[in-house]
Amino acid sequence: xxxxxxxxxxxxxxxxxxxxxxxxxxxxxxxxxxxxxxxxxxxxxxxxxxxxxxxxxxxxxxxxxxxxxxxxxxxxxxxxxxxxxxxxxxxxxxxxxxxxxxxxxxxxxxxxxxxxxxxxxxxxxxxxxxxxxxxxxxxxxxxxxxxxxxxxxxxxxxxxxxxxxxxxxxxxxxxxxxxxxxxxxxxxxxxxxxxxxxxxxxxxxxxxxxxxxxxxxxxxxxxxxxxxxxxxxxxxxxxxxxxxxxxxxxxxxxxxxxxxxxxxxxxxxxxxxxxxxxxxxxxxxxxxxxxx
Numbered sequence: 001x002x003x004x005x006x007x008x009x010x011x012x013x014x015x016x017x018x019x020x021x022x023x024x025x026x027x028x029x030x031x032x033x034x035x036x037x038x039x040x041x042x043x044x045x046x047x048x049x050x051x052x053x054x055x056x057x058x059x060x061x062x063x064x065x066x067x068x069x070x071x072x073x074x075x076x077x078x079x080x081x082x083x084x085x086x087x088x089x090x091x092x093x094x095x096x097x098x099x100x101x102x103x104x105x106x107x108x109x110x111x112x113x114x115x116x117x118x119x120x121x122x123x124x125x126x127x128x129x130x131x132x133x134x135x136x137x138x139x140x141x142x143x144x145x146x147x148x149x150x151x152x153x154x155x156x157x158x159x160x161x162x163x164x165x166x167x168x169x170x171x172x173x174x175x176x177x178x179x180x181x182x183x184x185x186x187x188x189x190x191x192x193x194x195x196x197x198x199x200x201x202x203x204x205x206x207x208x209x210x211x212x213x214x215x216x217x218x219x220x221x222x223x224x225x226x227x228x229x230x231x232x233x234x235x236x237x238x239x240x241x242x243x244x245x246x247x248x249x250x251x252x253x254x255x256x257x258x259x260x261x262x263x264x265x266x267x268x269x270x271x272x273x274x275x276x277x278x279x280x281x282x283x284x285x286x287x288x289x290x291x292x
Contacts (some may be wrong), residue, residue: 090102
């Protein structure tokens, strides 16, 4: 959830900020005396949509470090054996994956069993693991998890995610402004400006949440690819062991945290809306695919 969740949150905040600024300063001329100029609106939406997405990508690593309180490990400093082993694993996996530059490695304080990779490019990335994961998993399982995250980086998933989000943003901005324009025609002329402005913000957020279903579907698809890539780096046995360790750890989560766990790496079957909004497939399905 971390990699996708942080990206989506930053994207929504950046996009909303851009829209507020452009609306306040009137940097949009898609409304004419005859109504909406759809061509101008689409060009405007594409510029806003892709700029929001790429700004989110450029900020992703910095935001992740600060939001998650990630302690980045300096390979040239005095480190404990566990931290040194973590850096060596990522360095070795990065070389196997053909990365020109080893990702930064960090640990964030959390009892959850989780890890994520983020960053604007293959050669400017971060792999972070929770302290809970390190405390609950043995060396082989940790290496399998790291291989999965390095595979995400090698596959360029964050860049592809950015392009997809840019397309999604474009249609969200486009449709939100059309709906807002229609809504504003139902009120008195003197109130149309403020109604149009508020409607843009409301429908922007609602449509962004709805559009995230497409982004989540892409995320689930890429998890399978990252599992496969991780298996190529460390072998299927270690990758399968890592997934089984994750499943065992999830089952130990306190019931009071069940709702939170279901959006992370839960191995339980999800149905309906929970399944649509999940960033990860079921662990059983991921294990099954690797075994065959």
